[in-house]
Amino acid sequence: MFQTDTVVIGAGVVGLAVARRLAMQGREVLVLEAGAHFGEGLSSRNSEVIHAGLYYPEDSLKASLCVRGRHLLYDYCRQHGIGHRKTGKWIVAGGQAQLEKLHAIAAQAQCNGVPLERVGSRVLRESLPGVTADEALYSPETGIVDSHGVMLAMLAELESCGGQLICHAPVERGVTSGAQHRLWIGGQAPCELLARRVVNAAGLGAVALAKGWEGMPEYVTPRQWLARGVYFSYSGRHPFSSLVYPVPERGGLGVHLTLDLAGQARFGPDVEWIEGIDFSVDPDRAGLFADSIRRWWPGLDETRLQPAYAGIRPKLAGPDGGFTDFRLDGESEHGVPGLVHLLGIESPGLTASLAIAEEVTAQLGD
Known part of the structure; x- marks a missing residue:
């Protein structure tokens, strides 16, 4: 032995x-x-996003370890020459219900000691042309990394x-x-x-x-519950140099736009509660993705969405667990x-x- x-x-x-x-x-x-x-x-x-630590209750491990880990990970990447970039992240909202959620995120980020900038529709139109939203938050500490x-x-x-x-x-x-x-x-x-x-x-x-x-x-x-989230890549050019997120939805952060270090865009993840481990991606979900994305980016070309990959979150609460x-x-x-x-x-x-x-x-x- x-x-x-x-x-x-x-x-x-x-x-x-x-x-x-x-x-x-x-x-x-x-x-x-x-x-x-x-x-x-x-x-x-x-x-492959380096999160700032905006969303989590201030007395939680997720909040404290995300904020601490973000500093450590950026330093680690600099010291070891690992590809990364502080892209920043926009959280966009439209309509009263989403604006209330946006303001709650801003308050939580303040409690967590995470810097955020609140942006109105005029500045938003200049910074993110083509995006439809009434208001946004900008997180300068969010980035991407070669995991x-x-x-x-x-x-x-x-x-x-x-x-x-x-x-x-x-x-x-x-x-x-x-x-x-x-x-x-x-x-x-x-x-x-x-x-x-x-x-x-x-x-x-x-x-x-x-x-x-x-x-x-x-x-x-x-x-343990399993929440699968799939990603679709977006072929060709796009107008974004920062990450764009809608306000969070139950079980995740909503279908958002992320970038890899080469600048290619991908969208995801969605949330689908499953019984067993299954990393398959259904190409027919592209239509649901397109409907969600067009709420904040009407110029999306659905034909350029291509199935990419899926991840699974090991959740300790089910769909109604909070x-x-x-x-x-x-x-x-x-x-x-x-x-x-x-x-x-x-x-x-x-x-x-x-x-x-x-x-x-x-x-x-x-």
Whole structure:
């Protein structure tokens, strides 16, 4: 039986951020990834936006870790030469109901210490010609990033500190007995592994793994819902150099326009509650996308919308459940030392990844 000091389950951006920081503290770290490569799960299926931290309640982990993580991630990209750009983001609103939501966002951002500019229709017409809205908020701190480049740099630092990534190594179950955690690893070379510390950063599989963990009280593990969001790319030229968002809708931030570092536009994600993991994209949803986008950009050419990809949010509440926070469940939550379950890590997980790593390593301190 193999034995090591620390295991991180999952090699997405959050798992790699945690593993990197633990390795830099001098720990022996193994990262176990079920897939063939790092970052092929949810970390490759998002909008690659660095969020400012506008929307979340000020006493929530999502608010504090997003704001802290944003500063850390911009610094990290500058230090490591990773592609990124502060594009800024417009949140546009039309009609009284949307304006009320817009004003609530402005108030929340102020509570979170996030800078915003309030813009009327005249300035909006000059800044975003072709966009139809009565009012907007502009977030200068929002940006975009090469998420694969971030993960590649994190992996390089992990390995330079002696850490190791092992792929094709799905963790099927865990048992805690005394001060040791025993992991059963499937895949091409099934084995058992003992570790002093374990971080469950398994993304969509994190809740199921936590729920089946022997030695941990089951009642502390939440239920998980799945919210799929699809993206459509927009071929050819467009008039935008900043991100454009409508006011949020239930379950997500609404169908918005994001950009990649080459300037190509894509729209998404929408919200569709599903029962099982399914990353398919229905091309027929283009019509629904077009209807939503034309509310604020009447000049959209629907024929240029092309199916791109889908992501799935691991939600800790269903369609009528309202806001749920990140859960970084360590010993103080479940009573098991040396074990942290990262549950409900959806947006803004990429932005918050380095700040989440700080919190997890603090929980695992000797």
